[in-house]
Amino acid sequence: MSSTPAFRRLPRAVREQQMLDAAVRAFSRRGFHAASMDEIAEDAGISKPMVYAYLGTKEELFVACLHREGTRMVEAIAAAAAPDLPADERLWRGLRAFFGFVGAHRDGWIVLYRQARGEQPFAGELATMRSRLVEVVAGMLDDALRAQGREVRETDLEVIAYALVGATESLGDWLADHPEADPAKTATRMMNIAWLGADQLLRGETWRPTGE
Amino acid sequence: MSSTPAFRRLPRAVREQQMLDAAVRAFSRRGFHAASMDEIAEDAGISKPMVYAYLGTKEELFVACLHREGTRMVEAIAAAAAPDLPADERLWRGLRAFFGFVGAHRDGWIVLYRQARGEQPFAGELATMRSRLVEVVAGMLDDALRAQGREVRETDLEVIAYALVGATESLGDWLADHPEADPAKTATRMMNIAWLGADQLLRGETWRPTGE
Amino acid sequence: MSSTPAFRRLPRAVREQQMLDAAVRAFSRRGFHAASMDEIAEDAGISKPMVYAYLGTKEELFVACLHREGTRMVEAIAAAAAPDLPADERLWRGLRAFFGFVGAHRDGWIVLYRQARGEQPFAGELATMRSRLVEVVAGMLDDALRAQGREVRETDLEVIAYALVGATESLGDWLADHPEADPAKTATRMMNIAWLGADQLLRGETWRPTGE
Amino acid sequence: MSSTPAFRRLPRAVREQQMLDAAVRAFSRRGFHAASMDEIAEDAGISKPMVYAYLGTKEELFVACLHREGTRMVEAIAAAAAPDLPADERLWRGLRAFFGFVGAHRDGWIVLYRQARGEQPFAGELATMRSRLVEVVAGMLDDALRAQGREVRETDLEVIAYALVGATESLGDWLADHPEADPAKTATRMMNIAWLGADQLLRGETWRPTGE
DNA sequence: TATGAATGAGACTTCATTCAT
DNA sequence: TATGAATGAAGTCTCATTCAT
Structure with missing residues (x-):
């Protein structure tokens, strides 16, 4: 006799989680400002006041999305790249996990x-996340070098790591726009670029500008 | 007689140009949605209706910004990387021009x-610009290879070029957040990464996943 | 216990209904463009967003007014002029209902x-309503004629009906500007004009231009 | 050497006159409020300040249009319906002139x-014009009656005249929407309705409500 | 005379957020 | 708990009108 169906x-x-799903969908498609709380609540199949009661302000909601997705991604990568593996294996598994996540x-x-990049209140947090990632990657490179008995100035290391992360993100973003592409294959390609490219670089050879 | 004949x-x-300057400032700091036409008009020292009369809708204004800045950047790079130079020189000068622009x-x-990346109406145009750039870079790499009598599958070339562009953009974005850093030095670092790293890669060596 | 349970x-x-009342008042006095949504909301004792939430755009609001008033009028007339009555009775009751409505x-x-007549998006709909009304009136005339064993060309019938409707509307509009006038008396006058005038016309006599 | 073409x-x-032409076009198509001074100036091939200099405010411009068109119409009718003609001839020529004008x-x-009808500042003036016209028509009917040795209460006369004018305007408006229709034929039809219909009415016969 | 440049004011519309049931 | 009803605030855009050249 109850008119309330079982799923309420x-x-x-x-x-x-339903709300966050809806929010991530909306923010992804329309960005922080253009997405509306109405839209999100409706997509979540719930009334607006509930969204406020559970997850707070729009800004807080966006942060919650960032946290959930960021954590998911980081944990996926961390779980794959166990710290006791050799450096190249860690890099490879990390990349595979990353493209898999994307x-x-x-x-x-x-x-x-x-979406988070352009919005002032959130960009900082993202930048911090990236910095930590860059450190990790730099650490991997350093490990690999020490294993070969070589050493590199820390600054160079960081810049190289930064570039690798940038390249990886860029391919990841490309993958996001090409759902038909194979994440594993993309990971392999990036691994080639990263590992062989970096190896050469770290061997100490340097390209130099030719005067002017 | 005065070269600044009046104020209004x-x-x-x-x-x-004043309006575009103000618009670029505002969009850069606050993003497309958060920036307000009021704010832009005031910063340009003019009333809102003039902005609409000269540059149209907010969306059209944003596109105008994109066009002006995109053209500036592309022309700076194109002017530097004259097509009759050897590939490495073109790449180097292009990079220097790019980081100089940033x-x-x-x-x-x-x-x-x-800012343009997340907004649906504009992202496409930007993606097209990037594609053209990737083609150009891939062309440079190809030139360099042929000069050495080697050849590479076109797909690999494109992916490597894509990664290089991504890495470069990423460093460029880092530079934008570190005004104290030296663009020229950043360019040199990226050139190292690109040239030496790519050289190795293109030599035909390949890293391979180790099973599993 | 109170039948006006609260205020808000x-x-x-x-x-x-409150909003539509206010809207009809405003549109009637000031026209579609000069009436402002602010004004309407305030007169309805509610805030503007409610108007938008319930009745949509200004244009949609205007259409809603047109529909409500048009329906009211048509239904009043239709209820009065039952189709099983003799033609003159139908006409008479219809006219009385019409002037009563006005x-x-x-x-x-x-x-x-x-107000609706001059505004391009709405005029069409009104014209359609009038056309239907003209058909109905033409039908009445035709009925009356056949009852007398006479017949008239359809075109003539339509034109006469059109003129009758125009004359009626015109008197109705005059009534709207003279609230002290008696609708019933106006109806009687119009019935005279319509019935006797038409009768003569339909008897087949025709005025003819005298040369030139 | 003068760059100023001859027609400036x-x-x-x-x-x-050019401005008034443009204004009448614009007001006719879009109404008083929706028509913009920009649009009018451009259509007249002149700059906006000139419009203000020559014809004043938008409101004054509208009044100027009303005057010009109203005068044209009245003069066309007056010229046709010379007061020394017999009443039916005057009516007939007046109608022909009217439909010709439309x-x-x-x-x-x-x-x-x-367009003028719904706008408060102008409707009054129009109503006055119509009143004068009604007087004239009532006069014609009176003349005709007296010529037949009959007499009618002035009120009835006025109402009949009002209805005739309303019917005529209504057919005129129909004509405005049917440019392919023949003004002269429409005039003939209206003359039939007016003259024969009115004749009957004025003969003293009256339709009476049948109780209820 | 003639006009490009300029603006104050106000319109429509939408949104994040909360109240009262 | 859950939600329909409600709004303050703000944003985009347009227009009639005038200045300064």
Whole structure:
């Protein structure tokens, strides 16, 4: 006799995930400002006041999206690249995990990479995340070098790591726009670029401007 | 007789540049949606209706910014990387011009790279620009290879070029956040990464996943 | 216990009628363009966003007014002029209902007759309504004629009907500007004009231009 | 060597007519509010400040249109219906002139009949014009009656005249929307309706409500 | 005379957010 | 808990009108 179907009154945690799903979809497609709370609530199948009650302000909602997707991504990568593996293996598994994440969570990636970047309140947090990643990658390179008995100035290391991360993100973003592409193959390509390219660089050879 | 004949009533071309300057500043700092036409008009020292009369809708204004800054950047790079130079020289000069542009036009760069990316109506155009750039870079790499009597599958070439462009953009964006850094030095670092790294890669050596 | 349970938070249907009332008043007095949404909302005792939420755009609001008033008028007339009555009785009751409507809903009439006519998006719909009315009147005349064993060319019938409707509308509009006048008396006058005038006309006599 | 083509610097009177032409077109198509001074100036091939200098405010410009078109119409009718003709001839010639005017000056008619009616500042003036016309028509009917040795209460006369004018305007407006229709034929039809219909009415016969 | 440049004012519309049931 | 009803605030855009050349 109850007109309330079984799926109402879900436990709070489930509802929150539904809302975050809807929010990530909306923010990914339309950006922080253009996405509307109305739209998100409707897509989540819930009323607007509930969204406010559970997840707070629009800004807080966006941050929650960033956190969930960022954590998912970082944990996926961290779980793959166990610290006791050799450096190249860690890099390779990390890349595979990264492209796998992008392929499986396009919207999440887009929120992280395209949408959060331009919005002042959030860009800082993202930059911090990237910095930590760059450190990790720099650490891997350093490990590899020491294993070969070589050493590189820390600054150079950081710049190279930064460039590798940038290149990787860029291919990841390309992947997000080409759902038909194979994440694993993309990972292989990036691994080639990263590992062989970096190896050469770190061997100490340097290109020099030719005067002027 | 005075070369600044009055304060108001400037000719159209001048006013348009003032408006575009203000718009690029605003869009760079606050993004497309958060920037307000009021704000832009006030910063340009003019009333809102003039902005609409000269440059149209907010969307058209944003496109005008994109065009001006994009053209500036492309022309700076094209002027530097004359097509009759050897490939490495072209790449080097192109990079120097690119980082020079970013250092000199931070706001323009940020609008192009950070703000346009997430907004659906504009992202496409930007992606096209990047594609053309990737082609050019791939062409340089190809030239260099042929000069050495080697050859590479076109797909690989494109991916490598794409990664190089991504890495370069990423460093450029880093530069935009570090005004104290030296564009020329950043260019040198990127040239190292690009040239030596690519050289190795293109020599035919390949890293391969180790099973699993 | 009170039948006016509170002041705010009325159910949707009630609020919509309040808004339409206010809108008809405003549009009637000032016309589509000069009436402002602010004004309408304030007169309805509600905030502007509610108007948009319930009734949409200004244009849609105007159409809603047109529909409500048009329907009211047509239904009043249709209810009075039951199709099983003899033609003259139908005409008479219809006229009485029409002038009754104009007297009781001046604002509605004015929106329909004076304000919608000049505005391109709405004029068409009104013209269609009038056409249908003309058909009905032509039908009445035809009935009356056949009852007398006479017949008239359809074109003539339509023109006469059109003129009758025009004359009626014109007197209706005059009534709208003379609230002290008696709708019933106006109806009687129009019935005289219509019935006796038409009778003569339809008897087959024709005035003819005298040369030139 | 003069770059000023011959047709600039027209005499004031000519320019004013061009502006009024453009204004009537614009007001007819879009109504008083929706028509913009920009549009009018451009259509007249002149700059906006000139419009203000010559014809004043938008409101004054509209009044000027009303005057010109109203005068044209009245004069056309007056010239045709010379007061020394017999009443039926006057009516007939007047109608022909009226429908001729509508056919030849659609835009002017529309401004007078459809657009001015709803705008408070102008409706009054129009109503006055119509009143005068009604008087004239009532006079004609009176003349005709007296010529037959009969007499009618003035009120009835006025109402009948009002209805005739309304019917005529209505057919005129129909003509404005059917440019392919023949003004002369429409005039003949209206003359039939007016003359024969009125004749009957004025003979003293009256339709009476049948109780209820 | 003639006009490009300029603006104050105000319109429509939308949104994030909250109240009262 | 859950939501329909409600709004303050702000943003985009247009227009009639005037100045300064």
